[in-house]
Amino acid sequence: MFNHSHYYLKISTLFITLFLLTNQLVGNNVRISNLSYGEKNLTEKSLIVNLTLEWDNSWKVTSGPANWDAVWVFAKFRDNNGQWKHVKFNYDIDMNHGHTELNDKATIDLSNDDGLGNAHGLFIHSKTDITQQSVLYDLGLKWNYGASGMTNDDTLNIRFFAIEMVYVPEAPFELGSTGGENGHFYKFNGTNTTDSYTVSNEDEISIGNTVGDLWYDIIDSTSLYKQGDQLGPVPAEFPKGYNAFYCMKYEITQGQFAGLLSSIDGSLADSLLIRKVKVRNNITTVDDSVFTAAEPYIPVQYLSWKGLASFLDWAALRPFTELEFEKACRGTAAPVANEYVWGNNNIIQDTTLKYSFTNEGTNNEQVASNFSNSNGNAIYKITTITNQRTPYRYGILSAYPVSGSSSITRVEAGATFYGIMEMGGNVEERVITVGRPQGRAYTGLHGDGELDANGRANVSFWPDNTDAIGVGIKGSAYNKNKGRMRISNRVSAAFTIKGEKAHIGGRGCRTAPSN
DSSP states (O other): OBOOOOEEEEETTEEEEEEEBTTTOOSSSOEEEEEEEEEEETTTTEEEEEEEEEEEEEEEOSSTTOOBEEEEEEEEEEETTOOOEEOOEEOOTTSOOSOEETTSOEEEEOOOTTSSSEESOEEEEESSOEEEEEEEEEEEEEEOGGGGTOOTTOEEEEEEEEEEEEEEOSOOEEESOSSOOTTOEEEOOSSOSOOOEEEOSSSOBOBSSSTTOEEEOOOSOTTTOSSOOSOOOBOTTSOOSOSOEEEESSOOBHHHHHHHHTTSOGGGHHHHOSOSEETTEEEEESSSSOEEESSTTSBOOSOOHHHHHHHHHHTTOBOOBHHHHHHHHHTTSOOOTTOBTTSSSOBOOOTTOOOEEESTTSTTOEEEEOOOSSSBOOOSTTTSOGGGOOOOOTTTTTTOOOSTTOOOOHHHHTOOTTOOOOSSSSSEEEEEOSSSHHHHTOOOOOOOSOOOTTSOOOOTTSOOTTTOTTEEEESOOTTSOGGGGBTTOOTTTTOOOOSOOTTEEOOOEEEOOOO
């Protein structure tokens, strides 16, 4: 629901309403507060918006994986109760963007997204190395309201959103684990299928059965294209995971998706998510203008490709590719044959030891018993009770209270090399595949925050909203088997599932700013 303790702020004859969607700002307890305005420039039609941004379990390391977590901050505005539009933050070519952090503790990263000196959002992260701690940043963000055609006589409302992300640095990595996963990538050498393929840059990749090429085998009917068409090449423009990018730390939650639905014409909501109340989905509205999630911390289920694409365009993010999926999971580590997303091939799999849960239906939902302290943990078919199989809250495994003073390990938490959560289980995720021409045409363009008149994504070179060809599936889910959790499993990496399925969700990413 809305926080109705908002402010009407007069700037000459420009009125600004600042408020938050409290249940939509769900990350690792991400919180935005103390919204106010600061310096305004009526000539250039810009305004400083002040806010406090907080979240828990933040980190930054400059050794080892050399990465950090961050929050992607973006905003929407509307004039005279019209449709919500995307806020354009200031970007200056000379790098003096006009954004500040009061105590000089945070780095603010952004891109010249429209080529005209405007950014569609900002990454906020620690300037210095920190270890799993709560952070608080007092920010001043420069909004170019004139860039959206607004004048000093308009009445505007503004709404902020925040999504927790993880930085995946530029680095070479391996495709394929040297194992025998279904449809796995390998470097063709003519004698075996277990040589991994090194991605050492973003250049074009040849796909074929010539020595040195990237290759994969087809295990299903070729007419289904579940693993792909074995054609290529993969163009240089296709994001391969070598370049740095930010990946959502968690799968898209119901609270976040309710934020999207509350920002478009409510009559379009059913076209993006029909099953808003089904299994554990519980997104409702009274008047088609404000949608709320009863459990905003649960991954959204039944996420079709068009629903996912709309969310990512609206949030100024983009889909990630199956190559970026492998990079985000394996990182720069040497491949381990048949490894799961946590870096080894050990997994909790005793069919008699199902997880039990406490505080179900709350934001403190936790595993109560049968959590493994030695094998990888995941929400999948073996760990969930047959007639109670559903996804569980984001970060549930990393929040398990381990004994003593030790921190939970990557394996225990089921985390990737870079600390990204639930890439293995909970819900399956949609990725852009190299196995279809419509996927290979993808160039990694970001959404601009604006949808078409039907609430659909409209980004060039993204797969079609309707037929979804070029989009595949990676990872496993609460009702799927362990094999799909292996990093290099490609059993459905090119398989087109355009509609809503209970076990399919998604997440997004964004190419890291190069400045």
